[in-house]
Amino acid sequence: MTMSAIELDIRIVPPREKHPAIFRTFDALGAGEAFTLINDHDPFPLRRQFEATRPGQFQWTYVEVGPVVWRVLIAKSAA
Numbered sequence: 001m002t003m004s005a006i007e008l009d010i011r012i013v014p015p016r017e018k019h020p021a022i023f024r025t026f027d028a029l030g031a032g033e034a035f036t037l038i039n040d041h042d043p044f045p046l047r048r049q050f051e052a053t054r055p056g057q058f059q060w061t062y063v064e065v066g067p068v069v070w071r072v073l074i075a076k077s078a079a
Helices: 015-027 044-053
Strands: 007-009 034-039 058-065 070-076
Touching (some): 015 034
Antiparallel strands (some): 058 070
């Protein structure tokens, strides 16, 4: 998996725009690329949404687990 300098700090994004912004960022990645999602809570429900809409297309790795900041490396699986 390729580490990425792309960071998406979702804490500053209005609530209704969060998931669309995350999926736009993911969809723009090339195979093997990744971004780091930064959030103020565990984005576990988002992982379920990834599993439902992009099964087998991503890897999810917690880098930092709260209690104030969560960082998740989300990578697009290689083709």
